[in-house]
Amino acid sequence: MMKTLFLSLILMIPVLVNGQIVPTISKIEIAGASDQALSTDLRDAMQKLVGQRYDPAIVDPILRRIESELPDYVVATRNIPESDPGLVRLVFVMAPKAPGTASAESNVNSQYIVESVEVKGVTQDQYSSALHDEIQNMIGLMLDQMKVDDIRSRLRTEPMLKGKYTVSDKIERGSQPGQVKLIFEAKKMPWLLRVTLGNKIDINGNGINVGNGAKDTDIVESAQVKGVTRSAYSDALDSEIQMMVGKRVDHLEADHLKEKLDTELKHRYEVKEDIRKGTKPDTATVVYEAKLIPWIPERTLPEVGAYHPQQGISAFVDGTIFKGITLGMGTDGDSLIERYKGYTTGYEARMLGSPHFGAKVRFETFGMLWKSQTLDNLLLSPEMTGAYRSRQAIEPSVAIAFNRSLYATAGANFTELEMMLPTEHWVSAHEATASLVYKSPTLKHGTGTHELTSGYEIRTGTRTLDSDFVYTRHFWDGGYEGRFGKNKFKFLYQAGRITGNAPLFERFSLGNTQTLRGWNKYDIDPIGGDRVFHFSTEWSYKFFGVFMDNGSIWNSGEDATNRSSFGVFLGPLKLAVPIGCSSDCGVTFLVRFD
């Protein structure tokens, strides 16, 4: 009795372990290839499986041998239950290898017939009739997982569904044996996704396009160059551009042709590449828009991002924001004796009918902050006009460019100053302005490049313009920059002279994050000077560099004191040491973003 029970338990072990009866192999079959393709040894080994319990450990070595003898086939086994529940036929199924389709073929439901196909969540008029027909054509055929994937993907990209719906698929039991129902479910995406990400905002290497992004699979229906005449670029390039038509969108090729066009237009034009949806579905157009680069540069206030331990943080930005409208704002305690904060706005046309002419008008309103050293020194200098609380200005000017390197400006500056002493009152600093600016093209010599700049500016306050200040201010600046591999040499100079009684914002100063670095302008000359000379030398390798500054600031009738400093820098971070500084000064840490 005990022996029988023990034997029963032994026989039950496979059932207990796997939760099902482990069947015995009743027969071996080969499908998909002739058994003659296999060696006699292998066929014998396969037949030896008959009568054994199905176990992957004994089937696997056979599979490996078949794979090694038929390397171009995939081999699988299939257990087909016999009428006796404990028996199975073991079929070795062989099929030629077809890369990439394995997972689709592995779906056990692919053996069933599609009884019906339904698209839920959207109406039939929300997707094309061609796709609808294709979906209905799946009925009566075996379930094809790759086809299901393809239909799901295409439904998702239908114009009325794209970016608004997600599509998933599932199958359910059919009403007849061996049949399944195929269901595609379209679900609306959350509102926030539909109006933002789903709204076809296309970010690619050429900018941001809203609602017009083309796909890589789209066919180019046209390619054109706008903004220049056809004779501006070669026939060869034109035919290369036209070769894109009729082919799929090739971003690499489009970028390459943009560079070629840029070169043929001798970098005088700014070329923008725009690949957008075509007029028909699944088409795209390629447009190169060439825009002449103006000869006259943007004439905005100097932008500053700096830190000086005695002068604080300066951050001022100014630039064109939209179609010539300029906007600037921030605070700057670095450039002048005063610290100004506020905003400036204006309009600038850099090409008035021709690249030779430009014009602009700027309004600015700034509040002032003064250092105590400045205010104290002003009390000791009664001949000078005092500090002001705010200044507001309007500055119209015109520019004429003689060529790409040389341009001149002429204009006026009507500044109103809100004076602090002796009582609050307004005074006018109205001046006529003119300048001449030269910037050489980048000259190549050997492995190096060279650039020269030079400028002269005159500003004069006159009674003719109803100014309370009568003065003339001359300012020269310029420099040289040479690059030799990763080495860079820079020499900069500036010189200035004021005659007459100029307001404080026109006076010169040295000792900030750009000039006489390491010195403090409020220690050198807290109310500025009417004479200035400065020369700066810089060498850098990649981000690291050394510099030396030399300069003088003084007033007419006084002796000029020459001061020097040197230092090292790593990117915008600088350590500067004043030379011959007798007071409490040492290494100064500065930050300046150029």
Added chain:
Amino acid sequence: MRATTIMTWAALVSLLSLYPATARAEPLKVRLNGEQLHIEAHDLRFISQAAQVRLHDGATVIYRFRLLVSDSRNGDAVAEYTYHCVFSFDILEEKYKVSRQEPGYRTASHLSESAARDLCLDSLTIPAGSISTSSAFWISMEYQMEDRQSNVDRSDSHSVLDTLVNIFGQRNKAPQPVDMLKGGPFRMDELRKSK
């Protein structure tokens, strides 16, 4: 409620919350069969709830397995093997089918869920010849469900934001987690003896 009662309940809740972690923490075992090391982790129910939903919708679910052999418990892998098991669920017969994709294609159908899992795990092998016979080694098994449906849909995405739309629009928004099981130290000579 008395403080001791609260403490008892808190301890019970803590223990219960720890249960999944401890269940998962069971170490990985290996078995030598011929010149192949086979992974043994019979209690590992790696087919997730999300995968089950997909399988019962008639889709295929792919699990990727990475077997990493290292010289020390937390050392760098000295050998790495990747396998893919493809599961599908026969919605009429309510049985599972499993296929191993590489290095050789193997498949078996009409399986229970546990049998499909075990068959998949058993097909993950490491050549014994790639492991030193004298020194100890550890084996880690990383496994992760691959999002085949999302990958198919994403393949035709043109822009970054298109892809984001696809990702956020999927039924399972969270990325598929990578789980790991580790075992060791093992020694080849000991495994040969036990064989």
